[in-house]
Amino acid sequence: MATDLHRTVTPSGPEPAGDPTTDTPVDTAAKADQERPAAVRVQGLSRVFDGRRVLDDLDLEIAPGEFVALLGRSGCGKSTLLRILAGLDREISGTALVPRRKAVAFQAPRLMPWKRVWRNVLLGLDGSSADRARAERALEEVGLGERAGAWPKTLSGGEAQRASLARALVREPDLLLLDEPFGALDALTRIKAQHLVGEVWQRHGCAVLLVTHDVEEAVLLADRVLVMDGGVIAHEVDVALERPRSLTDPRFAALRAGLLERLGVDTSAAA
Known part of the structure; x- marks a missing residue:
């Protein structure tokens, strides 16, 4: 490690x-x-x-x-x-x-409102690892697979927090x-x-x-x-x-x- x-x-x-x-x-x-x-x-x-x-x-x-x-x-x-x-x-x-x-998830999900959910999940990753399929796998794991293309403002509080968790998990x-x-x-x-x-x-x-x-x-x-x-x-x-x-x-x-x-x-x- x-x-x-x-x-x-x-x-x-x-x-x-x-x-x-x-x-x-x-x-x-x-x-x-x-x-x-x-x-x-x-x-x-x-x-x-x-x-x-x-x-x-x-x-x-x-x-x-x-x-x-x-x-x-x-x-x-x-x-x-x-x-x-x-x-x-x-x-x-x-x-x-x-x-x-390492990865961090805060109390505030801190999603960028101008980026769709899947793009938020990939924030900070370099180009070689920032592909939509990877983001969708992480979102699927937290039960948000069907919301990958949504805008953050359409998510409930619980969904936004799960998106934040997916953003942490995608970094393995x-x-x-x-x-x-x-x-x-x-x-x-x-x-x-x-x-x-x-x-x-x-x-x-x-x-x-x-x-x-x-x-x-x-x-x-x-x-x-x-x-x-x-x-x-x-x-x-x-x-x-x-x-x-x-x-x-x-x-x-x-x-x-x-x-x-x-x-x-x-x-x-x-x-």
Whole structure:
């Protein structure tokens, strides 16, 4: 798997990685490859905005094919971390090793209104790989095969989000980054979208990082749930439940309650 290495940025450019015992530059990417395999390996990652440290010496590993959900209060740095992994923010200190083949889907589908759906799916691909048949295969996978020639303004919210997911999948990513992709959907459409993402992940076998505010969604989809607080991963839970998962499973309810408690939500009244 080809990887990209993002590392500390100084006024003169990216700081060379070095051996802390000798200050000798080392090939961090090659060194990491010799260790246990990881789709994502983040070490000592920090990001400061206007003097406020949003990420504070954060460490994270995601295994190949692992589905990880990231929870946390608004403003805790979840989306900042995702943007860094996507290569959209490089003003960092620390290192982030990520697959070169990665794709992002945001809460807003971000479809170009002057391009038909299939052309939106191919945005950013070079000419040799940007053919309509490839786009239609991705749209078919998310249940939008018949809407390939439609204009984005004619799509429902759920359809637009599926088109955004198809645009991510057409890149055949080793890492799929999802930034609250279901946040703007109605309840029924959201449930359908969650099931679709779970099915797509199982078919493709890529690593997934899902940023969400929905604890139930995190437990439903993820192998592991992380809670961010204070700019670091403050808590993590392995979700050792067989799939498909049931919301009525007492183990599911216990995991959900424990995570809500970590997030400072009092569930005693609901009980």
